Amino acid sequence: MLQIKNLHASVDGNEILRGVDLAVNIGEVHAIMGPNGSGKSTLAQVLAGHPAYNVTEGSVLYEGRDLFEMDPEVRAREGMFLAFQYPVEIRGITNAYFLRSALNAIRKHRGQEELDPVDFLGVLEEKLKVIGWDDSLMNRPVNDGFSGGEKKRNEILQMAVLEPRLAVLDETDSGLDIDALKTVASAVNKLRRPDNATIVVTHYQRLLNYITPDYVHVLSGGRIVKSGGKELAHELEAKGYDWLKAEPAVA
């Protein structure tokens, strides 16, 4: 599904990613861990197509196609989804209106009919039932005045409705208390299917207590320095990151 080869990327002339290699297959959950400044969020943003990051070397194939040939909105319509570490507030637009616009953009791309507000409500209710949440966030402006936990929950709600093939969760656990963490993790688990894949980017091991990864990778100094199974996460929890002798971290 995703093949990252020797990926280098920089922001404002500082190289942050220095040769990342990673392959994600359909049905898999990968965790990317690493110390602060290791490039985890950069990798997530580069995959989504954030304009601030320059890809200077390497390649990414998404479902066999060159990812960098696609604009951010095309990546999204082709099934890629980034759960933002810092979701953006959009005043004046309700969550419901925003989500319907996004879903319709994706449906149009797939040649499906666009949904009117009533049909959308049906889809929404069904998705809410799957993840076991209520619709209390739907009629509020997107992320406007949301608490940290609500913002993170809202990202997962969008993921539930948009049904991505590849979801990248960027520090979705940061700022969540244990109850909120469980709620979010349980929703992510319910959305897991044999025909999609998930990349979980996190600093701490605790999210992985609830979302069990198939593979764990350690990103340090802009490269993946170690990969392993889910037990690697426990090892990191016990020993920290220092023993991996990372190259000097980038701010």
Added chain:
Amino acid sequence: MTAAQVVDRYRAQHEAFARNGGARVPEWVRALRAGALARFTELGFPTTKQEAWRFTSVQGIAETAFAHGATGEVPAAKSIERLELCEARRHLAVFVNGCFSALLSSVSGLPAGVRVSSLADALARDPELVERHLARYARLEDNAFVALNTAFVQDGAFVYVPEGTVMEEPVQLLFLTAPGSEPTVSHPRSLVVVERTARVSVVETYAGQGDGVYWTNAVTEIMVGDGARADCYRVQRESERAFHVATTQSWQGQGSVLSFHPVVFGAALSRHDIGAVLDGPGGLCTLNGLYLLAGRQHADHHTTIDHARPHCESHEYFNGVLDDQSRGVFNGRIIVRRGAQRTDSKQTNNNLVLSEEARADSQPQLEIYADDVKCTHGATLGPIDQRALFYLKSRGLSPDEARSLLTYGFGAEILERMEIAPLRVQLERLVRARLLRRARARRAP
């Protein structure tokens, strides 16, 4: 033309007015007019050398010879339907070129004691009631336009809600200009009196027909008695070459609630002075405005909220969307008088600047003479937020869709605070139509 010549033109016009149509009024009205004309003569039109008019030149108004009391073609009933709220037809008063039109108005089913009529009619039937309120709130001493409006005071809307009466349906006031072959001016003067514990919603709409040059110089005074509530909406949809100058002055008693929602789409040049006086403890005043400008439009809002008594609250939200070479000016003055303790006042002015040639000016002005108060203000001006744009694109929206959604959100944020659903829907449609027009213009070569 010199300033003196300009003033002389209006003096001559006033002489003719006082002899003809404006003659049959009580003595105190004649005196009010004469005093106002004298004040206008002293003041003359403001120039950009005056601080309050620094960003807004009214030279175009001063230099145009507007005819007063024009009798353009009276519009057909059909043509005003687009301006009405479909569900609020029973309390509709229509004014054409400043004068009440019995033909186009439809006022029925008013609760006992409620008046929705023309000011001219009220002056004939209830002169004492009108005298108690007219020109008691809007000061003409330091505003030439209020002085001029008062010099020509004759007609406009009169809305009176007696003590304890709750109006269910909104009152709709439609001010229409049907310009003739030459530029015309009208001076609509409206008075809204909401007595103790009464409640009313009023929607004022100003619009023009055709593409001629005309000038609307409107003044509306709103009195909200103790424990009363008024929700006032104002839609300015003047035609493209029109000038629109207005003053809305409100006065609030103890524990009263006023919300005022001005929305600006039209006119080449508009200036609106909004004044609110909180003159009883526990009052609440909300100003919630939106201006949507394109082409070479210029809109200037000067607001003054006067916290004269303790324990009052004011919330002020103004959003501007500025495209092409348009310009938006916002000046928000907040006065907290000595003794007005526990004042809670919040002001925001956010401007979305869509083109490099568009411009926004925003100026808060706080004058605080009490020590136990909470006053906050904030202003933003800038292009579309790139973070928000990327966020929407990352959800599948095209750059065009994302931009238009964010722009719409800027307007919708203000419209959401409006409680009359049909009006909100109508305004949402107008905002969308504006965005669509813009998107089409951008696509055209």
